[in-house]
Amino acid sequence: MAKVHVSTSINGEPTEFLCNPHDTLLDVLRNELNMTGTKEGCGSGDCGACSVMVNDRLVCSCLVLGAEAQGKEIGTVEGIGNNDSLHIIQEKFLEHAALQCGICTPGLIVSTKALLEENPNPTEEEARYYLAGNLCRCTGYDKIIRAVMDAAESMRRGA
Amino acid sequence: MSEAKEYKYVGTRRVRPDGYDKVTGRANYGADLALPGMIWGKILRSPHAHAKINGIDTGKAEAYPGVSAVVTFQDFPEKSKGNPSAQNILANAKALYHGHAIAAVAAKTEQIAQEALGLIEVDYEVLPPVMDLDTAMAEGATLINENLKTAGLPEPATESSNIAARQELKIGDIDAGFAEADVIVEREYSTPTVHQGYIEPHACTVRYDENGQSMVWCCTQGHFDVRASTANLLGMELGKLKVVASEIGGGFGGKTIIYLEPVALMLSKKSGNPVKIVMDRDEVFKASGPGAATKSWIKIGAKNDGTFTAMQAKLVFEAGAFPGSPVGPGTMTVFAPYDVKNAKVEGYDVLVNKPKVAAYRAPGAPQAEFASEMLINELADKLGMDMIDIRLKNAARQGTQALYGPKFNEIGLVECLEQCKASDHYQSAVSEGNGRGVAAGFWFNIGGVSSAVIHMNPDGTATLLEGSPDIGGSRASMQSMAAEELGIAPERIKPIVADTEMVAHNDTTGGSRTTFATGMAVIEAAQDVVRQFKERAASTWNVTPDQVEWSDGVARNTAGEGEMTCAEICASAGRTGGQITGRGNINARGAGPSFSVHIADVAVDTDTGKVDVVRYTASQDAGRAIHPSYVEGQIQGGSVQGIGWALNEEYIYNDDGLLENPGFLDYRIPLASDLPMIDPIIVEVPNPFHPYGVRGVGEANIIPPLATVATAVGNAIGRPMPDLPCSPPRVLKAIQEG
Amino acid sequence: MAVVIFSSELQKFTGEERIELAVSTYRNLVDGILNRYPDMPAKEITEKAVSIDGMIIQDPLLDPVAPDSEVHFLDRISGG
Numbered sequence: 001m002a003k004v005h006v007s008t009s010i011n012g013e014p015t016e017f018l019c020n021p022h023d024t025l026l027d028v029l030r031n032e033l034n035m036t037g038t039k040e041g042c043g044s045g046d047c048g049a050c051s052v053m054v055n056d057r058l059v060c061s062c063l064v065l066g067a068e069a070q071g072k073e074i075g076t077v078e079g080i081g082n083n084d085s086l087h088i089i090q091e092k093f094l095e096h097a098a099l100q101c102g103i104c105t106p107g108l109i110v111s112t113k114a115l116l117e118e119n120p121n122p123t124e125e126e127a128r129y130y131l132a133g134n135l136c137r138c139t140g141y142d143k144i145i146r147a148v149m150d151a152a153e154s155m156r157r158g159a
Numbered sequence: 160m161s162e163a164k165e166y167k168y169v170g171t172r173r174v175r176p177d178g179y180d181k182v183t184g185r186a187n188y189g190a191d192l193a194l195p196g197m198i199w200g201k202i203l204r205s206p207h208a209h210a211k212i213n214g215i216d217t218g219k220a221e222a223y224p225g226v227s228a229v230v231t232f233q234d235f236p237e238k239s240k241g242n243p244s245a246q247n248i249l250a251n252a253k254a255l256y257h258g259h260a261i262a263a264v265a266a267k268t269e270q271i272a273q274e275a276l277g278l279i280e281v282d283y284e285v286l287p288p289v290m291d292l293d294t295a296m297a298e299g300a301t302l303i304n305e306n307l308k309t310a311g312l313p314e315p316a317t318e319s320s321n322i323a324a325r326q327e328l329k330i331g332d333i334d335a336g337f338a339e340a341d342v343i344v345e346r347e348y349s350t351p352t353v354h355q356g357y358i359e360p361h362a363c364t365v366r367y368d369e370n371g372q373s374m375v376w377c378c379t380q381g382h383f384d385v386r387a388s389t390a391n392l393l394g395m396e397l398g399k400l401k402v403v404a405s406e407i408g409g410g411f412g413g414k415t416i417i418y419l420e421p422v423a424l425m426l427s428k429k430s431g432n433p434v435k436i437v438m439d440r441d442e443v444f445k446a447s448g449p450g451a452a453t454k455s456w457i458k459i460g461a462k463n464d465g466t467f468t469a470m471q472a473k474l475v476f477e478a479g480a481f482p483g484s485p486v487g488p489g490t491m492t493v494f495a496p497y498d499v500k501n502a503k504v505e506g507y508d509v510l511v512n513k514p515k516v517a518a519y520r521a522p523g524a525p526q527a528e529f530a531s532e533m534l535i536n537e538l539a540d541k542l543g544m545d546m547i548d549i550r551l552k553n554a555a556r557q558g559t560q561a562l563y564g565p566k567f568n569e570i571g572l573v574e575c576l577e578q579c580k581a582s583d584h585y586q587s588a589v590s591e592g593n594g595r596g597v598a599a600g601f602w603f604n605i606g607g608v609s610s611a612v613i614h615m616n617p618d619g620t621a622t623l624l625e626g627s628p629d630i631g632g633s634r635a636s637m638q639s640m641a642a643e644e645l646g647i648a649p650e651r652i653k654p655i656v657a658d659t660e661m662v663a664h665n666d667t668t669g670g671s672r673t674t675f676a677t678g679m680a681v682i683e684a685a686q687d688v689v690r691q692f693k694e695r696a697a698s699t700w701n702v703t704p705d706q707v708e709w710s711d712g713v714a715r716n717t718a719g720e721g722e723m724t725c726a727e728i729c730a731s732a733g734r735t736g737g738q739i740t741g742r743g744n745i746n747a748r749g750a751g752p753s754f755s756v757h758i759a760d761v762a763v764d765t766d767t768g769k770v771d772v773v774r775y776t777a778s779q780d781a782g783r784a785i786h787p788s789y790v791e792g793q794i795q796g797g798s799v800q801g802i803g804w805a806l807n808e809e810y811i812y813n814d815d816g817l818l819e820n821p822g823f824l825d826y827r828i829p830l831a832s833d834l835p836m837i838d839p840i841i842v843e844v845p846n847p848f849h850p851y852g853v854r855g856v857g858e859a860n861i862i863p864p865l866a867t868v869a870t871a872v873g874n875a876i877g878r879p880m881p882d883l884p885c886s887p888p889r890v891l892k893a894i895q896e897g
Numbered sequence: 898m899a900v901v902i903f904s905s906e907l908q909k910f911t912g913e914e915r916i917e918l919a920v921s922t923y924r925n926l927v928d929g930i931l932n933r934y935p936d937m938p939a940k941e942i943t944e945k946a947v948s949i950d951g952m953i954i955q956d957p958l959l960d961p962v963a964p965d966s967e968v969h970f971l972d973r974i975s976g977g
Contacts, residue, residue, distance in 0.1 A: 015884035020270065036191040037184020041358040049358055077184035077388040090182040093176045097788035100796060102181035103359045103408025104242070109182060126831075133830035135823060137356045137409050138631065139792055140563040140799030140830040311906075327906040355977075412977020487972050518977030562967030564904055565948035603974050607955050670976020748960070846954055858976060874913040 008069040010035070011079025019066035026050045028066035029076060037077040037106050041135065048134035050074050051107035058114040060133075077106035080113060089113055098147035100138035106132045112148050118145045121154055125148060167711075168642040168649050168853055172788045175635035176654055177406075186406045189362030189378025191409060195500030197364065200228055200419075200426050200436035201272035203279050205254035208288035208512040208816025210256055212261070213595060216445040219278040225271035227430035229279070229285055231262045231391050232426050236394040244313060244479045245392055247419055247515050255303060255480035256514050257817045258416075258445025265426035265434050265714055268508065275446045288512045288816030292454050292475050294676050295321040300673035302808070303480065304509040316542040321510040323482035328490050328562055329503040336469025336501025348530035350865070350883045351809035352452040352878055355519050356800070356828045359408020362437040362698065363419050366429035371399035375420050380410040380628055381667025386659050389420045392756050403658040404628040411800070414668050416448050444821035448517020449810065454478040455530035456597065457493075465552045469501040470494045474527050476508055479515040484508045485523030488603075491563035492862075493527035494599040496550070496572055496754060498559040508578050511817050518669065520797060522859035525804065525865055532598035532866035533881060536761045546597035546870075547580045550756075553603075571780030571844035572599065572754035578840050579756045584776040593762045593773060594875025600755040600862025604855035605670035606747030609680035610663035611714040612654075612683065613688050615739040620724030623656040623684070626665030631796075631857065632789040637681045639785055640851065642805025646712035647725050663744050671855025673784055675846075676747035683743030694725050695735045749848025755779040757863035758800065759802045763870040765894055768887030770806055772833070772871055776864070778840035782854030787841060793856045795837040801864025803829045805872075809884050899926065899966045907970060910937035923947065923950040923960040926968065 003018040010033070012044035019028050026043075029035045032092060038061055044077070045060040052061045053075030054068075081087040087111050092098070099105045110129065115130045122130065127148050128141070136144060180186040217229040232240070232249040238582035239245045250259050251476040262279050266272035284727050287301045293301060300321055300808040308316040363377035366867040373395065382404035390400050407414060419436045427434040436448070453476050460469040462552050472493050474568060486506040494502050519525075526734040554572050561567060579585055581595070589595045611625040627633060634654040647825070666672065693707040696714035700707075712725045732739050777798045784790040807827040811819045812843040820826045845852025865883060873880040878893040898917035902938045908914060911934050919930045933941055948969040954960055955973055962968065 004305050022270075027873045030190075031193075034193070035184075036187065039188065039358070039359070040190065040437075041408075042823050043453070044440065044824070046440075047358055061437055081183060086179070086182065093182050094178040097172070097175070097632065097792055099178075099181055100789070100792050101407060101409045102177075102186055103188060103356075103406075105181050106184040110620075127833040128834075133703040135358055135828060135830065137358055137411070137800070137828060138796045140795035140829075141834055142837045143788070143792060145831065145836070191940070313909075327905055415975070415977065426932045488974055491972070491974075518975060522977045563971050564902065565953070565971070566967070568951040583974075601954070602976075605955060605974055605976055606953070665973075670974060672976065746954075748954045856942050 004067045006075055008043050008139055010074045011076060020065060023066040024062050025064040025066050025069055026061040035078055037075060039103055039106060041103070043071060049104055049107045051110040051134065053110065053114060058111055067131055077109050080109055088154050090155065092147040092151040093142060094149065096143045096147035097141040098139065104134060105135045108144060112151065115148065116152050116155055120152060122152060160255065166643055169785050170637065170787065172786065173635060173639065173649055176534055176638055177629065177634055187326050188408050189405045191405065192364040192376045194364060194366060194433040196263050197270050197433040197435055198271040198417055199266055199429060200263055200423055201269065202260045202422065203276045204442065205257060205259040205261055207251065207254055207283055207285050208257045208290065209286040211256045211284040211286065212250060213284055214282040215262055216280040218660040220275040220848065223275045223278055224262055225245065225267040226275045227432060228265045228426045229262060230422060230425045230429060233711050235392065236842070238394065239392045240482060242759060243393065244388065245485045248418060256512050256515060258442065258514065260446060263422045264498065265430050267833050277842045285645050289318055289321060290511060292477060292509055292818050295511050299858065302645055303512060307510065309645040322507055322511055323478055324508040326487060326490060326506045327504065330562060331501035331897055333469055333471055333501050333503040334637055335875065340468045341463045342541060343458065343460045344534055344541060345456065345458035346534055346537065346881055348455045348533060349459065350453045350529060352513060352524045352632055353450040353804050353808045353828060355411035355413035355450065357409025357413060360438040360443045361414065361419055362439060363423050364433060364435040365424045365427050366424040366433040367424050373400045373424065374693040375400065375402045375548045376405055376792050377406050377420055378407045378414060380407065380414045380630060380669050382454055382628065383626060383659055383664045384415065384667050385417055385420055387419050389758055392421045393424060394656040395826060401658060402810065404656055407628050407630055410630050411520045412522060412669055413448055414533050415669050416517050418447060430712070438478040441821035444826060445818050446514055450519035451516040455527065457530045457534045459534055460682040461538055462712045463542065465542055465549045467499045467553045468499065471502065471874045472504045472531065473502065474506045476506070476526070477511045477513065477516065478508050479511060481511045482508055482510065484516050487520065488521065490526035491525030492524040492601055493531050494562050494735065496553050498553055499552045499553065501595055502562050513708055520598055520800065524600065524602055524864045525801065528862045529598055529865035532863065533869060535710065536866065536870045537879065538598065544832065547576050554649065566846055569844050570752060570754060571842045574842045574844055575754050575756040578842060579758055579776065579778050582758070582776050582840065584758050584774055584838065589760055592875065593760050594871040594873065596870030596874065598858050598863040598866035598868040598870065600860035601752060602671065602862065603752050604750040605672045606676045607666040607672055609665050609677040610744040611657055611677065611680040611684045612662055613684045613741040615696060615729045615732065617689060617729050617732065619647065619651065619724065619729045621652040623652055623654040623681065625677050626655065626657055626662045627668045627673045630668055631793060632786065633673045635789060636678060636785040640678050641681050641685045642683055645688060645725065670748065671857040673754065675750055675849055675853045675855050678785065678853055679747045679849060680745050683745055684741040687743065687893055688739055688741030691739045691741065692725065692728050694711070695728050749846070751782050751846025751848060751854040753780050753854045753859040755859040755863050757867040759867045759871045761875055763867065763872060763875040763890060766805050768890035770885055770890060771801055772835060772868065776838045776840065777860060778842055778854050779856055779860050780842040780844050780854060780855045782846040782849065783843055784841050784853035785851065785853060790856050791839040794839040794860045796858030797858065798837050799829050799834060800863050801861045802868055805865045805868035805883055805885060807884050807886055899962045899968055901941065901968045906969065907941060910941060912932055918961055923962055925960055927962045931960065942970060946973045
């Protein structure tokens with residue numbers, strides 16, 4: 001079967017690629033585009049390690065086809081922060097030691113940014129439920145939630 | 160060493176040196192490496208739990224367009240075929256569990272490899288599956304290994320059995336101990352098969368090279384052991400196989416074993432291409448190494464004042480398809496937190512048609528201590544005693560002889576118990592309808608071989624090479640300890656987890672050994688550097704090295720004038736004898752055991768059986784917290800794995816022995832929305848055998864949660880909960896039986 | 898004299914719980930034990946970890962044994 005030609009935008013950069021019809025966006029990001037920041041933990045939408053933004057919607061990229069990226073805006077962890085400085089969410093994760101092995105961290109950074117854009121002042125419970133789709137096995141979530149709440153406060157103050 | 164000491168860098172909460180890469184997605188994990196010319200490997204797995212393999216025909220797969228190589232067990236070197244490790248990596252005469260690897264294909268794309276798997280013809284003769292301990296141990300049971308005879312029996316076994324081994328530990332006189340008891344309690348307990356649940360599947364990218372430049376990139380807790388095991392199986396010299404540890408996305412013991420690397424190398428050898436193999440999530444559950452399911456029987460006798468007079472246990476562990484469950488450490492730890500003169504523990508290692516179990520965080524101890532801690536709580540209730548007080552009454556202290564032999568040196572169990580008792584959590588009343596539980600845990604921690612090298616750069620910065628894959632932030636601690644010894648800012652030291660060609664052998668990251676043993680190697684390497692600094696400064700001032708004092712990164716001439724900074728000495732190192740490299744290759748002795756005590760309050764929904772953990776406190780003796788944030792992280796992470804083990808996690812098999820829940824949806828690990836904050840209490844009773852007093856902290860924290868939570872649930876509903884997990888159906892059933 | 902205390906498993910081979918040996922190194926201690934119990938398979942001792950005065954050593958060889966040391970053999974632990 002012929003490959004599909006896709007024109008999309010990733011982290012604000014116009015991007016083109018060829019993919020098989022059945023390839024997921026996760027496969028394309030990692031194997032076609034060498035953007036390995038987005039991780040595969042399960043391939044079935046249960047762990048959130050592959051979280052990306054598609055047109056401002058938080059999704060599991062393993063549940064989106066590569067071909068569906070056509071004409072859309074894709075946001076990955078590589079687009080958060082830049083060469084000069086980290087995003088405040090990334091800084092707070094480091095400050096609070098909200099990661100141990102770090103495999104879930106890219107997905108959590110993307111999800112946290114989506115959370116705080118949607119709800120700049122979440123309660124702890126709201127944060128926990130919003131992020132319930134991001135599994136972490138190392139931290140027990142305590143320091144992650146502290147980092148998220150602290151980042152939220154900093155962002156409200158305009159940091 | 161044992162006195163409280165002010166450190167400059169040890170004990171601070173610095174940002175970890177590898178943090179930037181981790182929060183930006185730049186860090187490279189097991190599946191993140193691609194090599195030129197790389198092809199993809201996929202593994203064919205048994206659809207049966209137990210079957211003879213009468214033949215494997217790979218012809219059609221080999222002929223499929225795009226396929227470069229196919230391997231089976233027959234591709235192992237002859238001398239490796241008797242090795243159970245080889246038989247687990249690729250099945251030989253029998254498929255022994257659902258998911259057991261049968262053959263592997265390497266092809267141009269993953270898709271082609273997957274399609275080619277479907278062309279491999281396997282002649283299975285399906286056998287009855289043996290899926291639980293009762294079935295495995297019954298008279299006339301179907302045998303999983305017809306040649307296996309039980310080891311460790313009083314008389315050598317004559318008949319084959321699924322019971323691989325029996326062992327026993329005893330001290331004192333158990334009958335006399337029970338005779339002097341005022342009260343005796345006993346009960347049976349069970350725990351299910353569980354998985355370590357690391358989010359990153361096993362993955363490797365390898366390149367076989369005829370000229371001795373073979374390379375394996377993999378996520379592992381121990382790349383030197385990967386090298387040793389892989390080289391052994393494939394008949395290679397260690398020096399011809401380089402293993403690079405990628406960043407690792409969780410291990411918890413499950414990544415101390417090899418599954419993919421020899422297969423990938425055999426495919427690479429046959430095809431002439433680099434090969435990448437990544438496990439799917441269901442393969443991880445089906446075919447890596449879960450934590451052992453168990454059945455236990457515990458009996459405790461005590462005086463009316465709570466003093467234990469006798470403790471007895473029978474522990475039966477599922478080993479999976481090959482012998483080797485952690486029943487041994489289970490027997491050694493089951494009563495370890497307590498001072499008791501009369502004890503007897505029997506342990507059994509039993510085969511079942513499930514994947515061969517691997518280590519899972521303090522292997523054997525959570526299962527064994529779950530049972531004993533539950534019964535102690537039941538005993539406390541019977542005696543009208545507080546759960547912490549009964550433990551204080553019997554707590555092991557310095558000088559107590561452990562059941563497994565030695566007397567304890569300084570230990571922190573009593574401190575953990577007292578700090579829990581004084582905690583706001585314990586002092587506050589249990590809310591109406593909720594239940595509270597307490598439990599203790601013990602783990603040995605280990606030392607062993609670590610090797611570290613510090614190269615000083617001409618500008619006074621340092622490169623620190625050590626060989627312990629960093630599973631939880633250990634590089635930050637290595638940096639702090641090196642900085643403390645060298646007296647220079649941690650930011651001027653770059654810690655690197657080096658590959659097998661860059662440092663000498665390091666034992667696997669596990670057993671709570673890294674901060675202790677690799678830390679000791681790093682300290683020794685740094686002290687070697689300081690020794691050389693003194694020599695260079697001394698030669699510059701024409702004095703002897705013992706006349707040079709080193710502190711805060713500066714050498715001072717105590718016999719006259721002169722100061723030289725680290726940077727100055729390094730800048731002139733070439734002229735004073737050559738560049739400065741410090742080395743610490745050690746075998747660390749004197750690992751200090753860690754005790755942990757937890758408190759949980761739970762609320763139970765009596766309509767649905769759902770349990771909510773509403774408050775959780777976890778204390779643990781860390782000896783000395785080199786980096787308090789990461790010590791807290793270990794305490795919190797282990798607590799939550801234990802909460803999952805207590806409440807939801809279990810492998811669910813159908814009647815054909817097939818695993819029904821090999822995914823995160825139905826193998827339910829705790830989510831952020833399930834939990835409260837986990838309040839850590841770091842106790843510091845320094846380990847006398849480490850320069851900074853370090854005790855490993857990685858493991859002991861997973862032990863108490865099982866009984867802490869199950870006791871709390873039982874107290875909430877007024878019924879004992881001896882069988883894990885306390886999932887909603889089981890909780891409802893217990894309520895209905897009440 | 899160093900005191901060696903045998904676990905109940907090892908007592909199956911030694912027939913006794915504790916012995917005293919005049920040795921100053923671990924290697925001599927092992928030789929002394931294996932000489933005393935010629936029917937005990939050597940690996941029962943040599944493939945074990947040892948505790949010397951509470952300090953646990955995974956794979957000892959040259960370690961010193963003090964005149965009043967207390968020695969126990971225990972299974973090697975690997976951990977997870």
